Amino acid sequence: MxxxxxxxxxxxxxxxxxxxxxxxxxxxxxxxxxxxxxxxxxxxxxxxxxxxxxxxxxxxxxxxxxxxxxxxxxxxxxxxxxxxxxxxxxxxxxxxxxxxxxxxxxxxxxxxxxxxxxxxxxxxxxKERLRSDPDVQTQEDALCLVFLELQYDDVAAQLGDEHTIQVLQRTAKKMSPAGLAATGAIAFSEHGAALLARALAPAEDPPPR
Known part of the structure; x- marks a missing residue:
């Protein structure tokens, strides 16, 4: 047959x-x-x-x-x-x-x-085995990028600057270096870009005692 x-x-x-x-x-x-x-x-x-x-x-x-x-x-x-x-x-x-x-x-x-x-x-x-499966990490990166592209401005308007920075820091921790680099392709508002820069800035060392 x-x-x-x-x-x-x-x-x-x-x-x-x-x-x-x-x-x-x-x-x-x-x-x-x-x-x-x-x-x-x-x-x-x-x-x-x-x-x-x-x-x-x-x-x-x-x-x-x-x-x-x-x-x-x-x-x-x-x-x-x-x-x-x-x-x-x-x-x-x-x-x-x-x-x-x-x-x-x-x-x-x-x-x-x-x-x-x-x-x-x-x-x-x-998102099973997020930290060990490259395909799942790529999925997480894409999700974070969609959030930043479509929802970030609305969230920032609702939460205020300091809370928004905390949200951005939590988001960044989920992302790979490649995912973070891709944020450069998003056309953020001036204020949105400034908040993101603050969120991603290295933590300052405490002043010496």
Missing amino acids: ATEPAEPGGDRLARGLAAIDAANAEDPNQLVVDGTSRPKELVHAERMSHWLAVLAPDATEAQQLAARAHHLRRWVSPRSDYPDGRAAYLRWRADHKRREAAEVGELLEGVGYDAATIERVQAIVA
């Missing part, structure tokens, strides 16, 4: 990305980009793909799919559905990871991906 030829990887990748985009296009939350209102998580996913291409031009299919899927349908389980406090926050994150892994798996299985590739995508999205 003749077997069907294997589907070209590029075609399957395109269908996988399109399936993820279709899911994120349902986001009722909007961002205005270049004067056009668009679904928030769709914009987020597209910028994740952009930064992945900057950081890892030879990224694997699993990396490309994971970058596009990282905040898949996040609006269906908002943080506001859970009580205040760290314990509730951690429960929200765990529930989100489980839901996201299941939905990513269903989408990729639907376009013909094998179990091993799906598991790899799920592991990157879940």
